[in-house]
Amino acid sequence: MAIERVGSKVFKFYVPLAAYLAFLLFPFYWMVNTVFKSNSELYNMDLNPFYVHSPTIGNIVVLFTETIFLKWMANTFIVALSATLISLVFSLLAAYAIQRLQFKTSGPTGVAIFLGYLVPQTILFIPLAHIIFKIRLWDSLWALILTYPTFLIPFCTWLLMGYFKSIPKEMEECAMIDGASRIKIFRKIILPLCMPGVLSAGIFCFTLSWNEYLYALAFISSTAKKTVPIGLVTELVRGDVYHWGALMAGALCASVPVALVYSFFVEHYVAGMTGALKE
Amino acid sequence: MAEVRLENVCKQFDEVVAVDNFNLNIKDKEFVVLVGPSGCGKTTTLRMIAGLESISSGDVFIGDNLINKLPAKDRNIAMVFQNYALYPHMTVFDNMAFSLEMRKRPKDEIKQRVQEAAEILGIEYLLSRKPKQLSGGQRQRVAVGRAIVRKPEVFLFDEPLSNLDAKLRVQTRLELKKLHERLATTAVYVTHDQIEAMTMGDRIVVMRDGLIQQIGSPLELYDTPANKFVAGFIGSPAMNFFDADVIRGGDVISLQSGEVRIDLPAKISQLLADYQPQQIAVGLRPEDLVVATEHAPGQTIQGTVEVVEPVGNETYVALNAVSFSLIVAVGRKTLIKTRSNLVIAPSMENLHLFDFESGKAIR
Numbered sequence: 001m002a003i004e005r006v007g008s009k010v011f012k013f014y015v016p017l018a019a020y021l022a023f024l025l026f027p028f029y030w031m032v033n034t035v036f037k038s039n040s041e042l043y044n045m046d047l048n049p050f051y052v053h054s055p056t057i058g059n060i061v062v063l064f065t066e067t068i069f070l071k072w073m074a075n076t077f078i079v080a081l082s083a084t085l086i087s088l089v090f091s092l093l094a095a096y097a098i099q100r101l102q103f104k105t106s107g108p109t110g111v112a113i114f115l116g117y118l119v120p121q122t123i124l125f126i127p128l129a130h131i132i133f134k135i136r137l138w139d140s141l142w143a144l145i146l147t148y149p150t151f152l153i154p155f156c157t158w159l160l161m162g163y164f165k166s167i168p169k170e171m172e173e174c175a176m177i178d179g180a181s182r183i184k185i186f187r188k189i190i191l192p193l194c195m196p197g198v199l200s201a202g203i204f205c206f207t208l209s210w211n212e213y214l215y216a217l218a219f220i221s222s223t224a225k226k227t228v229p230i231g232l233v234t235e236l237v238r239g240d241v242y243h244w245g246a247l248m249a250g251a252l253c254a255s256v257p258v259a260l261v262y263s264f265f266v267e268h269y270v271a272g273m274t275g276a277l278k279e
Numbered sequence: 280m281a282e283v284r285l286e287n288v289c290k291q292f293d294e295v296v297a298v299d300n301f302n303l304n305i306k307d308k309e310f311v312v313l314v315g316p317s318g319c320g321k322t323t324t325l326r327m328i329a330g331l332e333s334i335s336s337g338d339v340f341i342g343d344n345l346i347n348k349l350p351a352k353d354r355n356i357a358m359v360f361q362n363y364a365l366y367p368h369m370t371v372f373d374n375m376a377f378s379l380e381m382r383k384r385p386k387d388e389i390k391q392r393v394q395e396a397a398e399i400l401g402i403e404y405l406l407s408r409k410p411k412q413l414s415g416g417q418r419q420r421v422a423v424g425r426a427i428v429r430k431p432e433v434f435l436f437d438e439p440l441s442n443l444d445a446k447l448r449v450q451t452r453l454e455l456k457k458l459h460e461r462l463a464t465t466a467v468y469v470t471h472d473q474i475e476a477m478t479m480g481d482r483i484v485v486m487r488d489g490l491i492q493q494i495g496s497p498l499e500l501y502d503t504p505a506n507k508f509v510a511g512f513i514g515s516p517a518m519n520f521f522d523a524d525v526i527r528g529g530d531v532i533s534l535q536s537g538e539v540r541i542d543l544p545a546k547i548s549q550l551l552a553d554y555q556p557q558q559i560a561v562g563l564r565p566e567d568l569v570v571a572t573e574h575a576p577g578q579t580i581q582g583t584v585e586v587v588e589p590v591g592n593e594t595y596v597a598l599n600a601v602s603f604s605l606i607v608a609v610g611r612k613t614l615i616k617t618r619s620n621l622v623i624a625p626s627m628e629n630l631h632l633f634d635f636e637s638g639k640a641i642r
Contacts, residue, residue: 170364173331178378178429179352188377192368 059245072231080209083148091156117154143219163197281432288337312480320489357426507638521603537602542577562631
C-alpha cells in the first residue's frame, strides 16, 4: 500500500511538475545553448541543435565590444530602480490613505486607480508621447522614469491595500492612544509590518520596468540612452539580419539580475502576494 | 485624580443610534463595568472615552476637562484591546516602552518604568521576546503591562479576557482586580460576560440597544433588577420567567398561570394595589426555588422533571409545569430522576414581578 502511495505521488505530482518545469525552462536552455554556438554551427542543419559541439564565447565578445551593452544595462538599472522607488512611495501613501483614512471618496479613489491600470499601454503611449514631448523629456531617461509609474502605481497600490487590510486596526488605535502621530504610526508600525508587501511590490515594479519595451521604444531614440530590451533588438537586428548569438547573450545577461532579485526575496514575495501577516 | 463624566452622550452611525443619551459619573479609582449583549453600544461608549470614536452629541469629561475634541493621545488614558494589539515586530520591552518613547521620556526612566511594570505582572523574563513567541495569557499580560507602564489617569479595557481559555480567564480576572486595587486608578471595563461584570465591577452599567438599563453594584443588580432585561441578563443560570394572570380575591392576590396558582403574601399584594393590567410577568431565580415534599396549592408548583444537569457544585433540574417551564437549582447531591414528579416552593421574598407591557420591575 505504501508503494502504491509513493507511485501515485510520482504520477500525480512529480511527473506533471517535471513536465511543467521542462516547458518553462526550455526557452532558457535554448538561450544558453545558442549563446555558446558559433554562427556556422547555429545554421548547420545537420548537427543536433540541442547540443553545443564546439563551444565559443565569440557571441559574448561581440555583445560587449560591438555594442554598448554595459551602458544599456546601466540605463535599465537606473530607470528600473528610480521608477520602482517613485512608485513605491506613491503607492504606499495612496494605499494607506485609501485603506485607513476614512475620507468620503476613498472607495471611488481606489476604483479610479484600478481603472487607470486597465487602460492598455498600447493606447496610453500616444497621449503620453505627446506630453513627454511637450515637457521636453523626449529621448531622456526621465521620460521612462516618469511614465513607468503610470502602470506600476495602480498595481502596487492595490497590492498594498490588500496588505494593509490584514494589519489589525487596533494596532494603530493603540499606537494612537500611546501618543503616536499618523506619520509616526506609518513609519514605526505600518511600514515594518508590511515589509513583505513592500518587497513584493518592489520586485514586481523592478521586473516590469526592467523588461518594459513599448514606452522605451517610443520615447528613446539615441543609442546611448536605450534600455537593454530596446538596445538589443534595435542594434543587433540589422535590417533582416538577426545576430542570434549576440542577441541571446544579451538576453541571458539581462535576465541574470532579475533572477537574482527573485531568488533572494522569493519567500517575502510569496508572503506579500498572499497578503499574509503572521503575528 | 480622575473621575470620568459622561453627560447626555449620543453616538449615531448614519441612521443607527449606537449610544443613546448616556449619563454616567465614574468616581476616581472606581472600577466600572459596561456590560450587555453584543451591539448594545458598550464598546462604542468606551471608544468615545478613548477618543477613537467621535461623539455625536453630549459631553465627556476626564477630571474637569472637557475632552470631546481632544485627540486620543492627549487624554492620558491607556487601553487594553481584545486582541491585545501588540506590535508584532517589536520585543515585549519595546512594546511596553513605545508610549514612553512617543512621549520622549529619557532612556533611563523608560527602562526603569518598563522594569517596574514587568515586575508587577511577573513578565520580566519575557522582555526580550517577540509577541509571536508568547502564549495567549502572556500576551494578555504584556498588553496590560503596556497600559500600566504609562501611569495613565484612566484604564480602558475592551473585553480583554475573551480571547483566553476559561480557566485562565478566571485567574486573570482575579489578577486584574488585584492590580486595580494596587494601582488605584479609575477603570472602565467592557464585557459581554455577566460573571466577569459581577466579579470585577464596583459598579455595573447594563446596556441594551444603546440605552442604559440600570446602574448599580453587582448585588443591587442581582437583588433588585430594574427591569426584566436586567433580571434575565444578570445571574447564571438565568432567571425563570412566566406570565400569569392577576386574580384579586379580597385581601389576597393570586397569580394564576394555567394550573399553577401562587397566593401572594400581604406585603407583595400591597405592591399590586395599583397595578391595573390583567397580566403580569413573574421572575424566579433558580436558586430561589426550594424542593418541597408535598404539593400545597397556592404555595408550591408541581411539574415533571425533563432534564437533570449536574454541574458539580450544584445540579440544575428543568421542570415542566405545563404552562411554563423552570430551571431549579437543587443543590449538589440529588436523587431526582428524569420524568419524575417534583414539587417546588418559590421563596416569596425573592419573587420578582414585572410590568407585563414595559417589563419594568414592580416594587
